[in-house]
Amino acid sequence: MPxxxxxxxxxxxxxxxxGCADKAVIGGLRAFAQNWVKDAHAQARKPEHHALVDELAGLLSNYTDLSGTDSRDQAIxxxxxxxTGRVAPSSGNLPVPPTPPVTESVAEPVPESIPTPDASPEVIDPPQPRRDPPQGRNPFREKRLERRPRESQPPPEGNKGSKKETERETYPDRGGQRGRPAPSQEPEDAGDDLFSKGGEIRPTDDPYAPFTGSVINIPQTPDPARVFRPPRKARAPRDQSREAAYFRRLDAPIxxxxxxxxxxGEKLAxxxxxxxxxxxxxxxxxYLDYTRMTPIRRLEPGQLTTVAGTVRNAVIIKGRRGVDVLNVILDDGTGTLTASFFGQPYLISKFPRGEQVVFSGKTGIYQGRITLDNPEWEPIEQEALHTRKMIPVYPLTKGLSAHAMRRLSAKVVGMFADDMPDYLPQSVLDRLEMADLGWSLRQLxxxxxxxxRRHARQRIAFDELILLQLGMLRNRRVWQSQPGLALExxxxxxxxxxxxxPFQLTGxxxxxxxxxxxxxxxxxxMNRLLQGDVGAGKTAVxxxxxxxAVMSGAQGAIMAPTSILAEQHYRGISRLIQAMTRSLVPEESENPQSGEPLVKVALLTGATPAAERAELLAALREGRIHILIxxxxxxxxxxxxxxxxxxxxDEQHRFGVEQRGALRGKGTNPHLLVMTATPIPRTLALTVHADLDYTVLDEMPPGRTPIQTRLLTSGEREISYRFIRGHLEKGRQAFIVYPLIESDENKxxxxxxxxxxxxxxxxFPDRRLGLLHGRMSPSQKDGIMNAFSRGEIDVLISTTVVEVGIDVPNASVILIEGANRFGLAQLHQLRGRVGRGQHPGFCILLPDGExxxxxxxxxxxxxxxxxxxxxxLEQRGAGELFGTRQSGEGLKMGEYMNPALVELAQLEARTLYAEDPDLSLPEHDLLRTQIERIFGVTSGGDVS
Incomplete structure (x- = not known):
């Protein structure tokens, strides 16, 4: 350790x-000096070292009394x-604190004992200023906001003792200097005095001698050239036969x-x-950024960096909050640091002593020691280390290593990227100073x-946005080119x-x-999106x-993604329709011959019996069923x-383009209303739903009690269980949601x-639990959800399949495990499953680790x-929100789509659309081909 x-x-x-404000440590430098001087004297080896410690202790004690930033800066x-040995002892030119007025001195009481290490001041992490918790939070929440506790790891049994001070060695590979032993010569007691953060001071180390040599030889290469504007090359004249041949190769099997x-090929599939x-x-x-390799000795807090070194030791400690913490001590010959992995004890097998690894992350500081929390890591790749490159890290599958994926990727990119025809018009790239497509693919x-990489990422993200926007505008144009029914x-x-x-509508x-x-x-x-938060009243609209539609002589249909949601709509719509029609024409609200309601609502699902289905379809064809759900x-x-x-x-993001088109194909260009409770910022909605007009329900019905949400730590899990038990005893029900189905997906x-x-x-051994996840068959899922709705299940253990389609008024608590793995909008959807009845709703968030x-x-x-x-959108980009996209391909760059880029793509798409709606101009030929590849070729029919 340092x-x-x-x-x-x-x-x-x-x-x-x-700013020399005496805020680097809690309590100031004077308080820090009280414990520091003890440690420093314990490490000193020579009389001059002890003298230096005493001198520094005096300076630290006087620092608080110095007036003015300049005086303090000079003292530092x-x-x-x-x-560092660059300055000789002072001859009296240092600033001194002002002399206090002469008064009768009163001796300060002598402390009875030396403060314990736990009482030592704590170093403040400057990028993370401490915030007071908002009023009204529970005590568990406030306890979580406290700083990380100081924990120490007891030494392993049998490893007591250390080398004597006289047993110093010289190492030829380090220039013959005395220093740390090489990893292969590490003594067995190397982990005896590990702290929960940092490493240990060993008697064999002279803390006052400079580090020399390096366990990892990091070559010094110049920094890469700055890329203020992406390079562009002149476009060659179009050669359509060459382009056709290229695209054939591009779409050929790998x-x-x-x-x-x-x-x-099977593994890649x-x-x-x-x-x-x-x-x-x-x-x-x-990426592993070998261009930012920094010696550990030069690291500063709050620095994004990559460090390479040799594993000195790896230990697991039990955190005060019940979290297993794996601490890996990395040594690069200039110093050591601790990388801490919270809740991942299984990784210890990846860090045997002597293993050479590279860590990437943001540095912190804890008790004066540089740390990395949950860094990205990988075994060192020697070629990358010596060429100082950014190394891609691809998704892996069984039988393909990271090195093999990089080798294959280099082959594909080298063969195809540079020759990729650019489908964006030259004028657009010039206007926006965007990079060429081929260069961007290579750089990504x-x-x-x-x-x-940033320029390349912006280009690909912009491409996805403008292609989506143009495709949606094209669909809208085709859809509205055919007349529909006027319903008045x-x-x-x-x-x-x-x-x-039976209720008052909101404005x-x-x-x-x-x-x-x-x-x-x-x-x-009509082609309209109705967007409203959970409980905003979309069903009534x-x-x-x-x-x-029905009173104008037409029929209506509602398509929902699940059977239980369809059944809920059937009950709710039937009740609302009956109320409205009975009030209008009470004497005609029922057919006097059949006793059936004036407006007949029917339900059709996969579980509808064959005989009932046949009768229903016949009535639908004859117009005797007015609304089919x-x-x-x-x-x-x-x-x-x-x-x-x-x-x-309803919940239109659960349906694909083909399914939407198939429903509209059941009529002669019917009006379309799509509804979603997924909140999307307006700017983003106008892109992902550019083919739809946009209406938002931004007002909640009166009387709806807001759901109370609490963020706990994984060590407070039992508290959440007790809270759930309390609600179960009152006859309520609860959800517990997990991010994964099987534990082997992500340990x-x-x-x-x-x-x-x-x-x-x-x-909950005395309670009825149910299990629900996406790998179940539709009938299994419906059975579980219906049992929960009927109150036959007390606690439903589920994945995110409950995000849509569950309306259980008696459910009052939802516990979401691994909450940090969800987007905020998705968490909001999940917590909307509770508080839908007369009982208040409660949501508990339990993140993984810290x-x-x-x-x-x-x-x-x-x-x-x-x-x-x-x-x-601001914190994670549009990746989570663009999960609602329903065109042909998923977005790769959603997380990098910021509001400014979204608006830029909208502007360019509308400009192109206004100039050339069919994209029939020669310079738009490749762009039209790309849109047709993604959205399909139009022939005047329905495309959405």
């Missing part, structure tokens, strides 16, 4: 960076100079490449790599520098129907109904729209409407299947889904 003098140098530098420079046979194009767009998950796989009702009629509802609901009514009255088919069964063969005028799709996270068994045996929880704090502060979605 010596006492090295620690002091780092603290002095931090104090200088903080002097102390650092004395430690196994057609030399060196990639059927066996490797597990990564969804089938063609050359697939590989070019399989971007690395992350094998970047020359971080700046080059009188003002008096509509007002009477709405007044008959937002009334505005949405009026906008939809105006759309339905036109022959131009849909019911009013369906009734307008169902699942994917609505778009199956044999489902025919007499006159479908309005199609409503860092708890998983639904294994936790279901544990919870049933150990935590990292990445800061962004979750906003969940405690707001129940506004749109605020959370905007936070997601």
């Amino acid at each position: 010596s006492a003098l090295e620690t002091l140098v780092k603290i002095l530098k931090l104090e200088r960076d903080l 420079k002097y102390m650092i100079g004395r430690i 196994t057609t490449l030399k060196g990639i046979g059927p066996k490797i 597990a990564l969804d790599l089938h063609t050359v194009r697939d590989w070019l767009y399989l971007f690395p998950r992350r 796989h094998f970047p020359d520098s971080e700046e080059a 009702v009188q003002d008096q009629w509509l007002e009477g129907a709405l007044a008959a509802l 937002a609901q009334r505005r949405a109904i009026e906008i939809i009514r105006e759309d339905l009255a036109r022959t131009l088919p 849909a019911a009013a729209a369906l009734l307008i 169902g699942t994917h069964a609505l778009i199956q063969e044999g489902v025919e409407f007499e006159r479908l005028g309005l199609a409503v799709i 860092e996270s708890r998983a639904a299947v294994s936790e279901y068994e544990r919870l049933q045996k150990e935590v 990292g990445g929880t800061e962004r979750l704090e906003v969940m405690e502060e707001t129940n506004d889904g749109f605020v959370l979605a905007q936070k997601d």
